[in-house]
Amino acid sequence: MKAALRSRWAQAGLVILAIFVLVAALAPVIAPYSPTNSSFSPLASPSLRHLLGTTQLGQDIFSQLVWGTRGTLEIGFLTGLFATALGVLVGIGGGYLGGPTDSVLNALTNVFLVIPGLPLIIITAAYITTKSQLPIILIISFTGWAWGARVLRSQTLSLRQREFILAARLVGESPLRIVVSEVLPNMLSLIAANFIGAAIYGILSAAGLQFIGLGNVNAVTWGTMLFWAQSQGALLSGAWLWILAPGAAIALVGTALGMLNFGIDELTNPRLRAGVKKLPKPVPAGTPEVGALLSLQEIEAGYQTAAGPLTAVRGVSLAVKPGEFLGIAGESGCGKSTLAFAALGLLRPPGAVYRGSSYLAGVDLLALTPAQRRPYLWRDASFVFQASMNALNPVIRVRDHVLDTARAHGLPPAEAIERATALLQQFEIPAHFLDAYSFQLSGGMKQRVVLALSLLLRPKLILMDEPTTALDVVVQRLIMQQIEWILGELGVSIVFITHDFSLLVEISDRIAIMYAGTVVEQGPAAEIYAHPLHPYTQGLIRSFPPMSGERQVLHGIPGHPPGLGEKLSGCPFFARCSARLEGVCDQAVPALLAQGDQHTVACHLYGQPPPVAAPTAVGEAR
Amino acid sequence: MRYLLQRVAILLITGWAALTINFLIPRLMPGNPVETMIAKFQGRISTTAIHALELQFGLHSHQGWWLQYLDYWRNILTGHLGVSVTYYPQSVGSVLAQSVPWTVGLVGLSTVIAFLAGTLIGIRSAWRRGRLGADLSVPVALFLNSTPYFWFALILLYAFAFLLSWFPLSGGAASSGSPQGLAYLGSLAYHGTLPLLTLVITSLGGWLLTMRNNMLSTVSEDYVAFAQARGLPEGQVMYRYAARNAILPSFTAFAMAIGFVISGTLLTEIVFSYPGVGFILYQAVTSLDYPLMQAIFLFISLAVLAANFIADLVYILVDPRAREGR
Ligand SMILES: Nc1ncnc2c1ncn2[C@@H]1O[C@H](COP(=O)(O)OP(=O)(O)OP(=O)(O)O)[C@@H](O)[C@H]1O
Ligand SMILES: [Mg+2]
Numbered sequence: 011m012k013a014a015l016r017s018r019w020a021q022a023g024l025v026i027l028a029i030f031v032l033v034a035a036l037a038p039v040i041a042p043y044s045p046t047n048s049s050f051s052p053l054a055s056p057s058l059r060h061l062l063g064t065t066q067l068g069q070d071i072f073s074q075l076v077w078g079t080r081g082t083l084e085i086g087f088l089t090g091l092f093a094t095a096l097g098v099l100v101g102i103g104g105g106y107l108g109g110p111t112d113s114v115l116n117a118l119t120n121v122f123l124v125i126p127g128l129p130l131i132i133i134t135a136a137y138i139t140t141k142s143q144l145p146i147i148l149i150i151s152f153t154g155w156a157w158g159a160r161v162l163r164s165q166t167l168s169l170r171q172r173e174f175i176l177a178a179r180l181v182g183e184s185p186l187r188i189v190v191s192e193v194l195p196n197m198l199s200l201i202a203a204n205f206i207g208a209a210i211y212g213i214l215s216a217a218g219l220q221f222i223g224l225g226n227v228n229a230v231t232w233g234t235m236l237f238w239a240q241s242q243g244a245l246l247s248g249a250w251l252w253i254l255a256p257g258a259a260i261a262l263v264g265t266a267l268g269m270l271n272f273g274i275d276e277l278t279n280p281r282l283r284a285g286v287k288k289l290p291k292p293v294p295a296g297t298p299e300v301g302a303l304l305s306l307q308e309i310e311a312g313y314q315t316a317a318g319p320l321t322a323v324r325g326v327s328l329a330v331k332p333g334e335f336l337g338i339a340g341e342s343g344c345g346k347s348t349l350a351f352a353a354l355g356l357l358r359p360p361g362a363v364y365r366g367s368s369y370l371a372g373v374d375l376l377a378l379t380p381a382q383r384r385p386y387l388w389r390d391a392s393f394v395f396q397a398s399m400n401a402l403n404p405v406i407r408v409r410d411h412v413l414d415t416a417r418a419h420g421l422p423p424a425e426a427i428e429r430a431t432a433l434l435q436q437f438e439i440p441a442h443f444l445d446a447y448s449f450q451l452s453g454g455m456k457q458r459v460v461l462a463l464s465l466l467l468r469p470k471l472i473l474m475d476e477p478t479t480a481l482d483v484v485v486q487r488l489i490m491q492q493i494e495w496i497l498g499e500l501g502v503s504i505v506f507i508t509h510d511f512s513l514l515v516e517i518s519d520r521i522a523i524m525y526a527g528t529v530v531e532q533g534p535a536a537e538i539y540a541h542p543l544h545p546y547t548q549g550l551i552r553s554f555p556p557m558s559g560e561r562q563v564l565h566g567i568p569g570h571p572p573g574l575g576e577k578l579s580g581c582p583f584f585a586r587c588s589a590r591l592e593g594v595c596d597q598a599v600p601a602l603l604a605q606g607d608q609h610t611v612a613c614h615l616y617g618q619p620p621p622v623a624a625p626t627a628v629g630e631a632r
Numbered sequence: 633m634r635y636l637l638q639r640v641a642i643l644l645i646t647g648w649a650a651l652t653i654n655f656l657i658p659r660l661m662p663g664n665p666v667e668t669m670i671a672k673f674q675g676r677i678s679t680t681a682i683h684a685l686e687l688q689f690g691l692h693s694h695q696g697w698w699l700q701y702l703d704y705w706r707n708i709l710t711g712h713l714g715v716s717v718t719y720y721p722q723s724v725g726s727v728l729a730q731s732v733p734w735t736v737g738l739v740g741l742s743t744v745i746a747f748l749a750g751t752l753i754g755i756r757s758a759w760r761r762g763r764l765g766a767d768l769s770v771p772v773a774l775f776l777n778s779t780p781y782f783w784f785a786l787i788l789l790y791a792f793a794f795l796l797s798w799f800p801l802s803g804g805a806a807s808s809g810s811p812q813g814l815a816y817l818g819s820l821a822y823h824g825t826l827p828l829l830t831l832v833i834t835s836l837g838g839w840l841l842t843m844r845n846n847m848l849s850t851v852s853e854d855y856v857a858f859a860q861a862r863g864l865p866e867g868q869v870m871y872r873y874a875a876r877n878a879i880l881p882s883f884t885a886f887a888m889a890i891g892f893v894i895s896g897t898l899l900t901e902i903v904f905s906y907p908g909v910g911f912i913l914y915q916a917v918t919s920l921d922y923p924l925m926q927a928i929f930l931f932i933s934l935a936v937l938a939a940n941f942i943a944d945l946v947y948i949l950v951d952p953r954a955r956e957g958r
Contacts, residue, residue, distance in 0.1 A: 121649040128895030137661035245790045257783030264778020387863035400854035
């Protein structure tokens with residue numbers, strides 16, 4: 011709840027609402043006259059005595075507006091309360107109890123969701139002859155609870171599966187106790203949103219009802235003000251403030267409540283949170299490495315969060331030569347995916363590249379606008395996502411994905427389909443799956459469709475982010491074979507990201523090891539495997555069994571990498587390193603220095619720290 | 633197909649429930665509607681009419697509820713909805729028949745326009761989030777969303793009909809002239825513009841907010857990023873990849889929205905004296921014409937169900953998962 015109030019929207023809404031509540035509470039003090047005092051001259055124009063003029067009957071409009079605040083907010087509050095109570099009862103009750111109770115309650119909810127509220131209220135209210143506010147409020151609540159019940163029910167259903175609820179049930183706590191002490195507290199924000207929505211609904215419905223003369227028109231509310239204004243021809247006699255003021259007040263209160271709800275929405279759905287400021291283009295760095303197809307220079311990238319900017323990639327420089335297979339390995343969260351997205355300028359807010367250049371065949375992709383970058387994407391470098399499960403648009407066919415891609419890059423449709431058919435065949439997917447939707451493909455098939463798509467425009471480079479994770483071993487092996495085919499037959503460069511070091515050893519030309527957003531070691535695959543220099547690489551190799559061979563005891567590396575918000579003052583591996591040099595490793599960030607012909611490592615064990623501790627990455631030795 | 637059958641089942645249940653509620657309300661409410669009516673229409677209602685009304689509302693009747701209920705259904709299925717007291721001696725059915733086209737036209741047109749416009753603005757507002765123009769659409773939409781329809785109608789009426797005289801103060805079409813030809817269409821537009829504008833503007837905010845929220849969730853989906861990675865044009869990514877998916881929940885929200893729009897239409901018609909169902913309902917309410925009210929509620933419920941069914945059909949067209957079974 012407190013977090014919801016941090017939202018700009020919620021704050022603005024709360025301020026407006028507070029003003030209205032204050033006016034309602036202090037009505038006797040604020041209003042200069044009694045709202046029913048009709049001793050003034052009728053239809054007076056606004057003046058200091060009558061800020062908004064007077065009515066046909068000679069009442070002070072401003073006083074009515076002030077007192078009407080009280081009556082209207084009361085209706086909103088009570089409707090919110092009753093409708094929410096009903097919604098909670100039906101939604102949470104049904105959702106938690108399940109079975110036939112739930113079926114009946116759910117059917118009831120669906121019925122009330124569809125039955126039009128206001129007409130039902132109108133005809134019901136027309137039968138009521140008592141002149142009290144309460145029946146109207148009850149009727150409105152009775153028509154307004156269904157939406158809340160639906161939302162609460164589905165939330166309860168998902169909550170019911172959570173561990174702490176299951177645990178409570180196992181212990182044998184009574185359902186009522188579990189609902190009150192475990193379920194309800196977890197749904198407070200939803201219930202609050204519900205209350206607010208029902209309050210808006212109540213205020214608007216009551217106003218409509220009172221406007222056509224139903225309910226107690228002698229009560230002082232904004233709705234009855236509008237009724238009297240209309241029935242006494244306020245507009246025709248030019249007393250437009252009599253109409254304007256109460257309606258505007260209703261809309262304003264509704265807006266304030268809506269803003270509050272918007273804040274709560276943002277809280278429950280992080281994707282709705284306010285967008286972050288657009289950063290300027292990253293500061294370019296370095297020059298493209300000679301002979302490299304892709305040359306990353308000092309890429310620094312991360313995420314802008316409410317708690318401040320995080321740095322997930324801390325100045326990475328890497329190069330990929332034509333036809334080369336570069337493997338990137340590192341533990342989960344070390345910034346591999348962020349680096350891949352950053353390299354192609356595809357990092358989306360809240361992600362951002364802070365600094366660096368990504369030269370693809372000499373062109374710095376990060377210095378381009380999105381529109382300028384588009385022609386290079388996929389034609390020169392394609393990208394197979396870590397989660398290809400959701401990479402296909404669920405509402406269009408595989409064929410449309412092919413055609414869209416082709417059209418964007420000027421490949422004739424006929425040729426695109428021909429190529430796609432051949433590629434799918436290569437990946438052992440029958441051609442008729444061109445007409446399938448993604449929900450008709452298995453996980454492994456989706457992955458292979460995406461791989462086939464990545465080759466459609468015959469790019470020079472493919473970035474593959476863990477293309478085999480989450481697949482079973484057979485499919486995994488199949489895909490690896492196909493990737494080797496791509497490499498052998500097509501001569502494409504591949505950057506292959508994985509946390510499975512053993513997978514890389516057999517297939518890579520070169521391997522880069524990432525740790526905490528930095529490249530700590532890189533070199534030819536065989537050499538890295540045979541002579542790992544960095545203590546982290548050594549640990550990594552120990553913790554994975556070779557792809558073929560006996561399973562061994564795995565040696566995990568205890569400890570955690572530094573937080574993304576921290577600025578490095580020494581080696582990022584310092585805290586976990588078994589070979590650390592106190593007073594050296596924690597004092598300066600090690601630079602990536604050549605060790606031998608093509609092998610580089612960032613570790614103080616293999617060279618003295620430069621006199622000025624700066625995290626400059628040095629181009630690799632060749 | 634399974635999806636469709638499921639929807640039809642829900643609609644049938646809902647229709648049955650709505651009609652049953654319609655049957656129950658006059659019987660559950662305290663007081664005696666027929667006596668109220670007799671008092672109001674002193675001497676203008678014949679004894680036979682009173683008897684018919686008593687039967688319709690189950691008063692002084694020795695029949696059990698169950699038999700009354702069967703009678704109620706028989707009357708509905710044969711179209712006998714009773715006689716209107718206000719428009720005596722017209723039958724409720726014929727009064728309704730004259731007003732229904734106006735309301736259906738107004739609701740249909742305004743819903744389509746508001747849906748399209750609100751959805752479009754919602755898409756763009758989500759896509760350009762973080763820029764002032766796009767973010768400003770939120771408070772504006774919230775304001776429109778909580779603007780009482782009838783109040784907005786009054787403001788438009790005052791400004792454009794009363795002060796500026798651009799549009800007429802009341803009515804649905806010029807009373808002279810046959811209901812045909814271009815001139816008649818012109819007169820329809822002349823009378824219908826302000827009511828339509830009221831409904832479109834006040835219901836647009838809801839669609840905008842719904843779409844904006846859906847869109848913000850969809851934009852971070854992988855398939856949107858994947859479309860961008862493939863270098864597809866921005867417009868295509870925005871509409872075909874993000875919005876095309878984000879719009880699906882809007883069809884589910886339709887059930888509730890159409891109820892609001894119809895409610896708004898009723899009140900708007902009252903303000904503009906537009907000869908639709910809302911106007912008739914107002915007459916019925918002010919003169920306590922219970923048979924007419926009952927019939928109007930019946931009609932509105934069925935109309936909402938029909939609109940929902942159309943929304944379901946459209947949903948099946950746009951979502952292959954609903955179409956090709958699952
Ligand atoms: N949207 C985000 N907001 C804030 N932090 C994020 C966001 N996305 C990723 N991060 C953080 O950035 C860091 C790097 O994430 P990244 O996805 O690049 O890791 P990874 O090396 O690909 O890991 P894995 O092997 O699990 O895929 C992680 O610590 C993660 O928590
Ligand atoms: Mg990753």
